[in-house]
Amino acid sequence: MMHSRIYLPSGELLSDVDLESLKGYVQDSRCVIWLDLDSPTTEEVDLVGLLLGITHLTLEDVTKQGQRAKIESYDRYLYMVMHGMRLEEPDGHLALPELDLILGLNYVLSVHYEPMDNVLQHRQITETTASVMSRGADFLLYALVDGLVDSYFPVLDSMDDLIDELEDIIVGRTEDGVLARIFRVKRDVVSLRKVISPQIEVFSQLTNRTYHQIKEEHIIYFRDVHDHLIRAFEVIDSYRDLMTGALDAYLSTVSNRLNSVMKRLTLIATIFMPITFVTGVFGMNFGYAPQVVWDNGTLFWFSLAGMAIITAVQLLYFRMQGWI
Structure with a gap:
């Protein structure tokens, strides 16, 4: 127009x-x-x-x-x-x-x-x-x-x-x-x-x-x-x-947020690593295991307490290092 x-x-x-x-x-x-x-x-x-x-x-x-x-x-x-x-x-x-x-x-x-x-x-x-x-x-x-x-x-x-x-x-x-x-x-x-x-x-x-x-x-x-x-x-x-x-x-x-996520996942994996080792040892299928044969029921609770102490020590160390 x-x-x-x-x-x-x-x-x-x-x-x-x-x-x-x-x-x-x-x-x-x-x-x-x-x-x-x-x-x-x-x-x-x-x-x-x-x-x-x-x-x-x-x-x-x-x-x-x-x-x-x-x-x-x-x-x-x-x-x-x-x-x-x-x-x-x-x-x-x-x-x-x-x-x-x-x-x-x-x-x-x-x-x-x-x-x-x-x-x-x-x-x-x-x-x-x-x-x-x-x-x-x-x-x-x-x-x-x-x-x-x-x-x-x-x-x-x-x-x-x-x-x-x-x-x-x-x-x-x-x-x-x-x-x-x-x-x-x-x-x-x-x-x-x-x-x-x-x-x-x-x-x-x-x-x-x-x-x-x-x-x-x-x-x-x-x-x-x-x-x-x-x-x-x-x-x-x-x-x-x-x-x-x-x-x-x-x-x-x-990238920083991805690193933060990977850091948390690594900390979780690190915490479970010694616990997994202990449970793995106790879970091995041997025909004769003294801790099983001689256990009167208290060893299980000692094992749980030991794993809790290991986890607490790990968390304390991570906190002192500023990782968590």
Whole structure:
């Protein structure tokens, strides 16, 4: 579905105009146009591409999702690929929807195949939208990418809470499924790093090269987005270190608890070892055993008392050594 917002030189903001009127506004350099394609069909992408004069190579990249974050400069426009970030409910699965952005002299085209809250927020007809579009298409591009990058930090905060929860579980108790959760978070952190890293390169190019579609006085705003991306990247790097430490701590905790169990089992086996020896001696099947022939019934109780004394001495020794 295509949504359109047109800011006229008179200050009026139009929405969702018909295609014939849109052609006239595109040719008027005084107008600022924003076309948002939400889950478009191939025919809609081709139609808008023909209207704006976008090459088939760019349209092919827009249609085929899964692109790496990048920026490409053409004679009439800039093509950017960005990615959003959100945690899906209820399992907390990390989603990284792609957002394709094309900047011309008087228009911005955004294409996405999944709902994106920051795009929807700017698409609403408000004074803020009119104020942003009144400053030009390049400032509208800045507003879209700035909102996109700002949406990263609530997700990162949620991941921070999740990591804290995992650390508490690892230290306090070992539950089934903890290892799977650790590897899932590690995989999400790796995915985030793969998304953020190329976007830093994109905005590094935007702030260090001259593109005729971006006004000189607006470059400073893209530098601000670049700084936010660096901060997000540093947070993600810290999460990677935390998860590596959490995995090591989990494996160490499991190993220590296994050693504790084996220690207890060894102590039990050691306690029964002399008792088993005594009962084994008395239980041997010899035809003549003096302790049996001459016993008047007291030897049995002496044997039990001796085994109890041996066990008590063993327990006292283990306690003195700090083993129990």
